[in-house]
Amino acid sequence: MTDSGVFGPALLADPHDGFRRLRAAGAVHRGLTPDGEPVWVIVRYREARSALADPRLSLNKANARTGEEYRSSMPPELDAHLLNMDAPDHTRVRRLVAAAFTPRRIEGLRTRIQQHADELLDAGRHRRFDLMPALAEPLPMTVICDLLGIPLEDRRDFRSWTGSLMSPRPGTATESRTAMRNMHRFLLDVLARKRRDPGDDLLSDLLSSHDEHDRLDEGELVALSFLLLFAGYDNAVHLIGNATLGLLLGPAGFGPLARGEVSPRQVIEETLRWNPPFPMAVRRFATRDLTIGGTAIPAGGRIWVALLSAHRDEAHFDAPDLFDPGRAPAHLGFGHGAHYCLGAALARLEAEVALTTLARVRPTLELAVRPERLKWWPSFHKRGLEALPVRW
DSSP, rough: OOOTTTSSSHHOOOHHHHHHHHHHOOEEEEEOOOOSSSEEOSSSSSHHHHHTTTEEEEGGGGGGGGGBBBOOOOOGGGGGGGGGTTHHHHHHHHHHGGGGGGGGHHHHHHHHHHHHHHHHHHHOOOSSEEEEEIITTTHHHHHHHEEEOOOOOOTTHHHHHHHTTTSTTOHHHHHHHHHHHHHHHHHHHHHHHHHSSSSSSSHHHHHHHTTOOOOOOOOHHHHHHHHHHHHHHHHHHHHHHHHHHHHHHHHHTTHHHHTTTTTHHHHHHHHHHSSOOOBBBBOEEESSSSHHHHHHOOOOOOEEEHHHTTTTOOOTTTSSSSOOTOOOOOTTTTTTGGGGTTTTTHHHHHHHHHHHHHHHHHHTEEESSGGGGGOBBSSSSOBBBBBEEEEO
């Protein structure tokens, strides 16, 4: 099905209703992005899961042939990261950072993450507050910057940059490119200082891989640093926010979690299905002419896998619109196959600590506004709340 309005205002305003209509019409739809570029979007679960592990679909932009040269807000200096790579480069670079994200090493961060969460919630003594700036945003920011070794005074402007990068509106590509270049300059400065004074952190380890062992080139070093900082922050922010909202929308609020009737892991896995913070998987490019879900896609065609839609596929899930932490986990929220999210364990741990701490110190937490008044980021690439007003 071809529909130039696939990514129109109606879908942005109510993506769940819009994707429901698209699923009913077919598994794959051709449309135009807000910047006017052709794209094929996969909206059903079976086809989505298959596409994420399909070797005919490449993450390398060199395979893009969508009418004109592929346009991106990413400056060339930040291109050489894992989300633009296929094997063997992807395998080599991923291996260099995988040791920092093993479940055992991530679990070793629990005490420090708990300390951050306790400090943040202790500071928020107001009976009514916005959970996003109070907890959901600063906790992942502190954790990823601690892991990478970025000093507190260098964490300026980062939130505004990420907001610009995730903007979906036509005509904002220049703003996104400006944010990218600001981040690029910021990272060059941080890496230069770590060359002079390395520490016990992941960026210093990556510098060693580049400078001493010649396993990363300069472009890969900078681009990988960007990816770790950006992806390690934004997705965790909205996993915490969306999980909190899922609980608050239930009749018992945080009660079932506080009483141990559901586990934090159950809440997190259901959130990744019900409202994944990354609603579109990383774009792919067809390396040859192919057919997905009965739709022909030409070589070079750009493909988006709509996780937000696939996770509410009525053919795969019972009562898909219901937030039910008791259901068996089944989602693609961290990807599938070779590109499964490297930071999944860290994001899960941050959300687990945030939820259990809220349940312990704010067990009577409730929404401070009607659900229909909540505002979501206007983005096809981010499913997250602009604000989450709560009270206790």
